Amino acid sequence: MLFWHSIQREDFSFALTQAKSFDRRFNEDGTRVFDLASLAMSNEDYGVAAEAYSYLVSKGTLYPYYYSGKIGYLQARFLEITGSLDYTDDDLNKLEKEYVQVLQELGNSPSSLPLRRDYAKLRRAYYFHDLPMAIEYT
Numbered sequence: 001m002l003f004w005h006s007i008q009r010e011d012f013s014f015a016l017t018q019a020k021s022f023d024r025r026f027n028e029d030g031t032r033v034f035d036l037a038s039l040a041m042s043n044e045d046y047g048v049a050a051e052a053y054s055y056l057v058s059k060g061t062l063y064p065y066y067y068s069g070k071i072g073y074l075q076a077r078f079l080e081i082t083g084s085l086d087y088t089d090d091d092l093n094k095l096e097k098e099y100v101q102v103l104q105e106l107g108n109s110p111s112s113l114p115l116r117r118d119y120a121k122l123r124r125a126y127y128f129h130d131l132p133m134a135i136e137y138t
Contacts, residue, residue, distance in 0.1 A: 012040040012048040030056045030065045046080035070102050071115050
């Protein structure tokens, strides 16, 4: 009931605390946390979404939301960083390193296509102005 109430109030941070508690207590597979992360993303609460996706990744590769968590985390971090007007080159460089690491882990699979496209278009072409690298990734 408290979880539902916090979602209705759009207190996603508290809802995440509750969702993680349910996940641990009832040995769930992360579905509730994943749904909350998606809801936080759609409500532009990127910090909570990134934290939720990070939690899913921390559960390990055997859990069903591991790779979705990695992709969602990067998308949330990118939107969080670029959504604020005071990001630094250091923030973008750190995000780029995370993208490269995840792309190496996922490989050239269909699930990594949106991630590769985002990395190429948004990170390289628009923020780093490295068009040859952007073309290589698309």
